[in-house]
Amino acid sequence: MTKIKKIGVMTSGGDAPGMNAAIRAVTRTAIYNNIEVIGIREGYTGMIEKLFTPLWSHDVSDIIQRGGTILKTARCMEFKTNEGREKAYRNLKEVNLDGVVVIGGDGTFTGARIFNEEYDIPFVGIPGTIDNDIYGTDYTIGYDTALNTVVEAVDKIRDTASAHNRMFFVEVMGAEAGFIAIRSGIATGAEAIIIPETRDEVKKLNALMESGRRQRASNIVIVAEGDEEGGAFVLANKFKKLYPSYDIRITVLGHLQRGGSPSAFDRVSASRLGFSAVEALMDDQKSTMVGIQNNEIVLVPFRKAIKLHKDVNRDMLAIAEILSS
Ligand code: F6P
16 A cells, blocks of 8 residues: 555536535545645646645635535646646646545546546546536435525426416536436426437427416426437427417526535535545545445446446436326
8 A cells, every 4th residue: 555645636627516525525534644635726727737725624614515616626628638637747746746536527537537547646536516427426416406406496486387377498407417307307396307318208298288288387397408409498499389378488597506505415425425535545546436326435437437328217207207297
């Protein structure tokens, strides 16, 4: 076992509520094990531009409940180049880092995997994205909070939709995946859920509208932003033409889904994952993500976490359909 003396921690890609809780857990676990911690600001950009700040225990006080990330984040193009990664390596060596914990999603892990094929500073990842689209972990940090934010917003939309017998197309985030859409759809009793992973949901919505069954009622259609039909605006405009008797409105929830204080679930997951990421580095792991499966901490190689596709639970769609009929 190599003696780890100093590690870096950074957040990268889209921010997610709970990232601060993870930074806190990494910092405090490292310090407990007599390991120094350097915060790398603004994701991979910070490695290239030497945006380094020492982190002590008090620096991570009073952040477990905050959204965003105290280290800031970025999507860095330069790290995708050989020159960018070489610069990053030289800078990490200069401050004597023995390992780095990277907190982020797919893009973050892809960069980390390539870096670990080329250079000898081990990277361990923590899944942090509201999209929950990472293979090898049941949940990603931020997903639960984003879900609760969506549910709160849709409940409010339901009030006004009900008052007017209107149909709302509500667009939620999730990149190419429908995880946020499915769960929020079930939790809000949505009449339809449109996600990129399936093709027949639009047909079912057509049938529902044609039946006229819910014409004098509120209707909520949750649309995942990545759907091949083109999102809430395109879909709603199409349906407005097809069914002029329905009073249709559109809400795109957008980036409000990324903000806010993390839920208890996200804080606890982030704390466990942060703790385990430091342990993984101490155990000589590299190019590996720490995840949670069936409530147990697992190690998943970046290779798998990136390449393998995590499918949505299709039973949930069936449940949603039955319960909203
Ligand atoms: O990956 C998180 C996410 O919020 C996606 O759901 C969304 O598609 C994307 O990031 C938005 O990215 P940006 O903040 O760069 O517009």
